[in-house]
Amino acid sequence: MATGRTHRPATRSRGIPEATVARLPLYLRALTGLSERSVPTVSSEELAAAAGVNSAKLRKDFSYLGSYGTRGVGYDVEYLVYQISRELGLTQDWPVVIVGIGNLGAALANYGGFASRGFRVAALIDADPAMAGKPVAGMPVQHTDDLEKIIDDNGVSIGVIATPAGAAQQVCDRLVAAGVTSILNFAPTVLSVPDGVDVRKVDLSIELQILAFHEQRKAGEESAAEAAAAQLPPAARAAGEQADRKGPDGDVPAVMPA
Amino acid sequence: MATGRTHRPATRSRGIPEATVARLPLYLRALTGLSERSVPTVSSEELAAAAGVNSAKLRKDFSYLGSYGTRGVGYDVEYLVYQISRELGLTQDWPVVIVGIGNLGAALANYGGFASRGFRVAALIDADPAMAGKPVAGMPVQHTDDLEKIIDDNGVSIGVIATPAGAAQQVCDRLVAAGVTSILNFAPTVLSVPDGVDVRKVDLSIELQILAFHEQRKAGEESAAEAAAAQLPPAARAAGEQADRKGPDGDVPAVMPA
DNA sequence: GTATGTGAACTATTTCACAGCA
DNA sequence: TGCTGTGAAATAGTTCACATAC
Structure with a gap:
């Protein structure tokens, strides 16, 4: 906190x-x-x-x-x-590292918008030994073992996390310990960092969900009655189990498999 | 209100x-x-x-x-x-199309977070004929020529644009004309859309720039005098031409190659 | 006892509208 | 005359603090 x-x-x-x-x-x-x-x-x-x-x-x-x-x-x-x-702060050069070179990490490495705005991709880092040495965006992927040294050698203060959610906090902790003070997080998880470290997050599915909300409302405007019916009557909530209640469209919740 | x-x-x-x-x-x-x-x-x-x-x-x-x-x-x-x-609105299924299957588009196609939240990637669309038919994320890429038909056949109301900036507005126009009313835009450009169409944008380099701003301020706190000096004295501004004024660091603008 | 739900206070952001200057 | 720069008003969002209900 x-x-x-x-x-x-x-x-x-x-x-x-x-x-x-x-x-x-x-x-x-x-x-x-x-x-x-x-x-x-x-x-x-x-x-x-x-x-x-x-x-x-x-x-x-x-x-x-x-x-x-x-x-x-x-x-x-x-x-x-x-x-x-x-x-x-773009009149100076900001070396950044990208950690997690999957589909998204590779896309970020190839993204021209970084280089053109004063950001220089200093290193690509991945935990998979099979990735090590493989060229991505004309640059060899380095192994996570060397993370601290890479940060230090390049004077990196901005890190980009594009790992799976499960690895993000650990990567974050290591980045911070190595001296990174700004993090751009693409992993769908909340990162906790000490005071003085900035985190910005980009969650691709969150943006879609916000669109879905508005999209639904547009559709609902044509048949507002249905939307009103979807609101469960307060009395119903007081009753027994809630989780398996039928949805307003006559179906079970059925969201979130993983 | x-x-x-x-x-x-x-x-x-x-x-x-x-x-x-x-x-x-x-x-x-x-x-x-x-x-x-x-x-x-x-x-x-x-x-x-x-x-x-x-x-x-x-x-x-x-x-x-x-x-x-x-x-x-x-x-x-x-x-x-x-x-x-x-x-x-996630209790219903939202078919989405992704237009522009470059690095980023492919990453999005492979991104599990969509499918797991009620979004179904109905089609991948690209303007490059060489891409047509090639499988990405287990799904054949389709050509832009068929965009309207794809939208219509699948009842798509949400489109994701991951094309280069130059193509984005045109793609956007076609999506909207075909019936799409929500757009998630990854292209670094402002889209203009008619009323009733929602656009959300994700610009990867913008997030980094915001981090750089704060990062710079952190650095400046150590030597606040320098930051203060960087601010041109108000008197100087009143003087003649501004464009060719020397930067505070004694150098010309020199930013933004492309 | 405990934790929600919410008016009220506070802070941030946007918009208005126009004075001031080139 | 035309467009910036900005107080003031309006709106949006956050936090407080406590009555309320379990």
Whole structure:
């Protein structure tokens, strides 16, 4: 548990909201596109459209970084690219390791979006001895035994976990012990880490489940009565066993085999 | 804005907060683990720990679904699994198509987390004729030409886009035209869709960039003076052209090759 | 006694709308 | 005139703390 870390008032204007930070990469991507097309300046309206947000939000976000625009004109594309890159820490090179070179790990290793944004894949690590030495994305897979040495030799502070869920915590512990302080976790499990270590998670099936929720609701709007019927009457809950209750569609739960 | 939705307003329980919806899959995953270990009941405290949230939030979240716990006891695991599954729409089967069978698409096709949560990969689709017929995850890849027919034949309403960025909007348009109303987008681009179509995006490099931001801040805490210096003095901004200003580190932007 | 369920307080985020500046 | 930058208002989300029910 993170103790009483309520919020950080900090001394200086160190407070870029988390929601804003999460959008900076979006702006950066949009700006990079404009830059490649040699567009010199862009208005908040145009950039917002390219990034998929509204312009008020974008302007507010930028206001946390400073006043980088020109009233009546807009923003200088190159200048903004640089400012946002700097704010995100992308003007320096971040060596990362990817642990777990299965389908997903290999896909990540091959993913161009990392290298193009200041991230350098320093090593690919897998626990399977059969993988050791095999080239993936033009780079030999290394064995987990050498994890600590690899982290240390390369000064890695960011680790990507793409192992099965069962191995993730153990890998995480070793990464942290070796000095990694930021982890991107693709394994469908909750990682516990000491204070000062950041974890972000990407769970592919969670995103689909959120879509399913909304999809269901869309369908339910056509026949709202059915959805209402699906709500079990409160009285029923008080009765006997609940687990084997029939579903509203006339079928058993039947979810989650593994 | 859900006006005064205090409790279940009979007709439509319209109004589970988005933030709550996004956590339901987390609870479901934790509960599934408990269910497999045959744990009969769980307290909000225990379940919250397993899901990586705090218990007050969990109880509040559940309160939007209904009163599914027992005071002084906790929650019946199987019952909750069922209720959350139903709420998420996972008691029905969702056929999905994956478009773009590169490294990532193949990884997604092989990802067990989909199948185990009520999602069925109905088809793998790729634009490369050389891929057509090749088996991936035990299933032959089909050509984009047949996209509309595949969607229609399988009643697909959820599509996963794992194509390069350049192809994503076109694929998206065809999916939507064919009847897909929910899209999970892995391509690093903003998709525009008509009203009524949901898009969720997963951008692998964005997550890393957010980590880099925090990582940089950690490093900066050790030498806060440097970070402060990096912020251009406000006076300087008022001066002439900005684009060609030297970076604070004494160098030009030089980010984003591609 | 114990743990849920929930108003109320608090914090974060988004949106509005317009003053201020190029 | 046109577009940024930003207080203020509105909305969303989180946490508190305790009445309530088992």
